[in-house]
Amino acid sequence: MSSSSAPTPRTRVVREPQRAVYDRDVLNRILDEGFICHVGFAVDGQPFVIPTSYGRHEDVLYIHGSAASRMLRNVSGGIPVCVTVTLLDGLVLARSIFNHSMNYRSVVVLGTGTAIEDPEEKLTALRLLAEHIVPGRWQEARQPNEKELKATTVVRVPIREFSAKVREGTVIDDEEDYAFPVWAGVLPLNVVAGDPVRDSRVPEGIDVPDYVKSYSRSR
Amino acid sequence: MSSSSAPTPRTRVVREPQRAVYDRDVLNRILDEGFICHVGFAVDGQPFVIPTSYGRHEDVLYIHGSAASRMLRNVSGGIPVCVTVTLLDGLVLARSIFNHSMNYRSVVVLGTGTAIEDPEEKLTALRLLAEHIVPGRWQEARQPNEKELKATTVVRVPIREFSAKVREGTVIDDEEDYAFPVWAGVLPLNVVAGDPVRDSRVPEGIDVPDYVKSYSRSR
Numbered sequence: 001m002s003s004s005s006a007p008t009p010r011t012r013v014v015r016e017p018q019r020a021v022y023d024r025d026v027l028n029r030i031l032d033e034g035f036i037c038h039v040g041f042a043v044d045g046q047p048f049v050i051p052t053s054y055g056r057h058e059d060v061l062y063i064h065g066s067a068a069s070r071m072l073r074n075v076s077g078g079i080p081v082c083v084t085v086t087l088l089d090g091l092v093l094a095r096s097i098f099n100h101s102m103n104y105r106s107v108v109v110l111g112t113g114t115a116i117e118d119p120e121e122k123l124t125a126l127r128l129l130a131e132h133i134v135p136g137r138w139q140e141a142r143q144p145n146e147k148e149l150k151a152t153t154v155v156r157v158p159i160r161e162f163s164a165k166v167r168e169g170t171v172i173d174d175e176e177d178y179a180f181p182v183w184a185g186v187l188p189l190n191v192v193a194g195d196p197v198r199d200s201r202v203p204e205g206i207d208v209p210d211y212v213k214s215y216s217r218s219r
Numbered sequence: 220m221s222s223s224s225a226p227t228p229r230t231r232v233v234r235e236p237q238r239a240v241y242d243r244d245v246l247n248r249i250l251d252e253g254f255i256c257h258v259g260f261a262v263d264g265q266p267f268v269i270p271t272s273y274g275r276h277e278d279v280l281y282i283h284g285s286a287a288s289r290m291l292r293n294v295s296g297g298i299p300v301c302v303t304v305t306l307l308d309g310l311v312l313a314r315s316i317f318n319h320s321m322n323y324r325s326v327v328v329l330g331t332g333t334a335i336e337d338p339e340e341k342l343t344a345l346r347l348l349a350e351h352i353v354p355g356r357w358q359e360a361r362q363p364n365e366k367e368l369k370a371t372t373v374v375r376v377p378i379r380e381f382s383a384k385v386r387e388g389t390v391i392d393d394e395e396d397y398a399f400p401v402w403a404g405v406l407p408l409n410v411v412a413g414d415p416v417r418d419s420r421v422p423e424g425i426d427v428p429d430y431v432k433s434y435s436r437s438r
Contacts, residue, residue, distance in 0.1 A: 014289045036307060040267065042264065045299060046299045047259035048301050048327070048329075049301045050303070051303060051323070051325055069234045082268045084257060084268040086255065086257070086270040088255060090413075091352065095360060095361055096360060096367070097356075097357065097361065098371070100352075100353075100360070102272065108269070126316065130316055133319075134310060137312065140401050141314060141319070141399075142399045144315075144316050148316075181422075182360055182361070184418040185427075186418075188414070189411070190413055192410075193408055197389070201403075202404065203400075206401070208402055209402055212406055
């Protein structure tokens with residue numbers, strides 16, 4: 001697909017094609033709001049789906065973890081992978097059970113992963129990852145040393161073949177069901193940060209940083 | 220594995236094995252709190268990971284969707300599948316970037332899916348699914364008719380081979396980092412329901428039901 005956004009037969013959305021989006025701006029907004037992906041890979045025909053965090057820079061996804069991770073060992077070996085990000089926005093309560101749905105935005109990326117070997121590129125990718133999840137944290141925290149860099153695997157997955165799917169808005173019922181006497185509508189769902197819980201060994205006088213106090217995923 | 224909860228080589232947790240749980244009660248609590256899974260399957264060696272809702276009854280997961288769904292056509296055909304459920308509980312902000320983590324509970328189920336043919340069993344499974352996502356809704360809404368049942372595929376995935384992984388509690392830093400002058404702790408994340416948005420065609424006098432007003436995933 002290179003930089004074009006036309007779907008391939010593998011990423012063309014079959015069900016509810018009116019919900020399909022192949023636009024890179026939409027894709028990027030979904031990827032930038034989320035930070036948990038589900039990585040799929042197959043070993044001897046058995047698929048595995050493993051949750052992990054990710055970062056994005058331009059047309060590349062970065063995932064990372066321990067060098068001992070079975071998932072990363074597999075995914076960095078050049079086998080086909082699928083990286084899926086799902087944001088759940090609400091429950092759609094229709095009059096008929098059949099027309100119940102959910103509002104969501106999801107992205108499916110098909111590609112292959114490559115482990116980053118160059119320590120400088122690795123460090124850059126780790127900064128991207130950290131800043132993707134908690135913007136502001138990298139500068140304040142104790143940054144990785146050489147030993148930690150060696151113990152970390154970072155995998156890059158170029159975003160070439162992808163699709164996004166978006167369902168938003170209100171209930172769509174069959175015309176004859178609108179008379180059915182039941183409440184219908186959307187129950188929005190949001191990921192909300194609670195009150196930060198200070199680690200007991202943080203000295204008095206160190207306050208909760210603003211980037212934690214005002215944490216939000218909406219961009 | 221039958222009803223035993225010992226891990227197989229495929230479900231044994233390699234990384235952070237102290238976080239691994241093979242207990243069915245823990246598994247069931249995670250599955251009952253969540254309602255979105257990521258289903259993995261491979262076609263010609265290419266894995267796909269598709270988000271969908273699910274229900275559980277005893278040792279069986281149910282997923283459903285349109286009979287035209289590519290995912291369900293694949294998954295109901297007896298090929299190996301992986302169903303993963305992830306609940307994100309918080310961001311763990313350590314003093315070192317390296318020790319940053321997340322609190323989460325996740326479940327990985329390996330198995331095979333079978334489409335349910337019997338209409339009565341299908342209806343039972345659809346009720347389970349609906350009640351899993353919005354308890355109380357099935358009784359109030361207009362239940363599926365014969366035509367809708369035919370247009371719906373329901374797939375059962377027996378929960379035989381599985382693992383769960385749980386990370387909870389506070390930051391764990393390396394001893395020498397505790398002196399590093401930065402705030403550290405956990406930022407809890409919760410899925411929270413917002414104010415219900417009534418569909419414009421609901422007649423006056425029909426109130427938001429209690430099961431919508433008080434909606435919560437915590438059990």
